[in-house]
Amino acid sequence: MINWSPDPVSTAIFVCGWSAGWWLWLRAKVMPAHLSATTSPSGSGVRPSVSVIVPCRNEANNLPHLLATLTPIIRPDDELIIVDDGSIDDTAKIARLHGATVLVNDALPAGWAGKPHACWRGAGVASREVLVFLDADVRLGASTLDSLCSVLVQHHNALVSVMPWHRTRGSIERLSMLFNLVSSLVASIAPRGTSRRVAYGPCMAVRRDVYMAAGGHAHLLVRSAVVEDLALARVMPEAVAMVGRQNEVEYRMYPAGFAQLVEGWTKNTATGAFVIPRSTTVLIVAWITSFCGGLVASPWFYLASVAQLAVMVRRVGNFGVVAAALYPLHAVFFVTIAVWSAVRSAVVGNVAWRGRRVATR
Numbered sequence: 001m002i003n004w005s006p007d008p009v010s011t012a013i014f015v016c017g018w019s020a021g022w023w024l025w026l027r028a029k030v031m032p033a034h035l036s037a038t039t040s041p042s043g044s045g046v047r048p049s050v051s052v053i054v055p056c057r058n059e060a061n062n063l064p065h066l067l068a069t070l071t072p073i074i075r076p077d078d079e080l081i082i083v084d085d086g087s088i089d090d091t092a093k094i095a096r097l098h099g100a101t102v103l104v105n106d107a108l109p110a111g112w113a114g115k116p117h118a119c120w121r122g123a124g125v126a127s128r129e130v131l132v133f134l135d136a137d138v139r140l141g142a143s144t145l146d147s148l149c150s151v152l153v154q155h156h157n158a159l160v161s162v163m164p165w166h167r168t169r170g171s172i173e174r175l176s177m178l179f180n181l182v183s184s185l186v187a188s189i190a191p192r193g194t195s196r197r198v199a200y201g202p203c204m205a206v207r208r209d210v211y212m213a214a215g216g217h218a219h220l221l222v223r224s225a226v227v228e229d230l231a232l233a234r235v236m237p238e239a240v241a242m243v244g245r246q247n248e249v250e251y252r253m254y255p256a257g258f259a260q261l262v263e264g265w266t267k268n269t270a271t272g273a274f275v276i277p278r279s280t281t282v283l284i285v286a287w288i289t290s291f292c293g294g295l296v297a298s299p300w301f302y303l304a305s306v307a308q309l310a311v312m313v314r315r316v317g318n319f320g321v322v323a324a325a326l327y328p329l330h331a332v333f334f335v336t337i338a339v340w341s342a343v344r345s346a347v348v349g350n351v352a353w354r355g356r357r358v359a360t361r
Contacts, residue, residue: 006298014301017290018308020283025312027188031162031242031249032147047149049077051126051208052134054100055118056082059136060089061255067098069140078145079128083118101125115201116228120217123208131211135202138164141248148205151240157210158238161229163200164251165244166317172258174323178288178334179265180316181309186280187241197239201229203249210237227268243315262337269341291331 006014052070056063063082074080082095084104095102103121108114119133130149134140151160163184168174187198214236217223225231233239244250254261291305309324323330 006301010298010301014290014298014304017286017288018301018304021185021287021290021308021312024185024188024280024283024287025315028184028315029187029240029242030315031244032150033245033248047075047146048129049075049079050130050132050145050149050205051079051081051122051128052132053081053083053119053122053126054095054134054136055085055115055122056087056091056095056136057085057114057118058087058089059091060087060094062136063091063094066134066136066138066140067094067100070134071098073140073142073145077128079126081122081126083122085114085118112223113225113228116217116223116225119228120223123211123216126208129208131206131208133201133204135251137251137253138202139167139250139252141245144203144249147248148203151242152205152207155238155240156207157236158206158240159199159211159233159236160205160240160242161199161201161233162203162242162244162249163316164202164249165246165315166319167250167252168317168319169252169255172261173252173254174319175258175261175330175333176253176265177309177313177317177319177323178327178330179269179337180319181312182284182288182334184243184316185284188280197230197233197236198241199229199233199236199239200241201227202251203244204229204232206236246318265337266341266344269338288331288334291327 052074054063054066070080080098080100082092082100082102084092084095084102086105086108092102092104103125105114105118105121108117122133123131130152132145132148148160148162152158163180166176166180168176183200187200215222217228217232219232219235221235222228222231233241254264290301305327306321306324309327310321313319313324
């Protein structure tokens with residue numbers, strides 16, 4: 001029997017969780033639109049030169065799409081560095097064809113995870129004022145580099161990062177909906193004086209001198225980290241995390257299918273949960289709880305959650321109203337992956353990613 005009149009306790013629990021979701025969503029920083037870098041970090045009045053560093057491991061399918069959006073916006077005094085992290089495909093060949101400086105990592109040193117080592121190698125040869133780290137599955141807009149440098153003007157010592165807008169294809173890729181949405185909310189609350197800062201690894205920018213002074217990806221807390229972006233944010237003087245805009249900073253995650261999607265989110269979920277601000281964690285748990293309880297308690301709560309998600313997900317990707325209406329399926333998948341990730345991290349002590357076993361403890 002459908003319960004159109006939920007009891008006061010169920011109503012209070014749902015409203016609190018539903019409101020927590022709105023609170024986080026409204027506080028999340030969105031990348032400024034089409035900023036022009038009229039002032040550089042050095043105060044010269046123009047956008048500074050940048051070193052774009054792209055760590056790659058078997059990215060022959062993704063890299064051409066990134067370079068198609070990146071090369072038109074790189075200026076003559078910028079530099080492009082591709083770090084081939086032990087690829088067995090044509091990653092290095094494609095990078096050279098686009099005129100990039102290519103570094104090849106054949107062996108991974110002890111105590112390092114693959115991506116931090118690749119980023120550090122790239123930073124080691126970079127010579128420009130600003131370092132921009134990009135994942136190969138990212139796509140940029142015409143003003144992205146200018147916008148990143150403009151934010152650095154306001155936050156001189158910060159690691160500036162952007163969570164890309166997720167362009168999905170098909171129902172499997174849309175299972176990332178809640179993961180993307182939760183990821184966009186984790187930087188909503190950043191208590192002052194805490195090391196629990198947040199960064200989004202697919203797109204990061206930082207002054208080279210600030211990065212080197214902090215130890216960068218070579219810092220002992222970062223070099224072996226499974227989720228290196230969050231670890232790097234913790235050791236930097238400041239971190240500014242933003243949500244990207246459609247057509248400005250985008251990516252397509254896990255196009256290879258369900259197995260890749262599960263592996264990727266398993267890698268990210270449990271580790272991230274331990275380093276984001278505790279107040280944010282509490283609010284996110286309350287929000288996810290409102291989904292589960294709301295569906296059972298009343299159809300009004302279900303409709304309220306669908307309406308909320310239909311608004312929220314437009315910020316993070318092309319998930320659409322249908323995915324929002326199917327949120328119970330997404331919630332079950334999200335919780336299942338979160339539990340599996342936590343168990344694997346605690347019991348096995350490692351996760352699989354791109355053919356490597358990465359330690360989690």
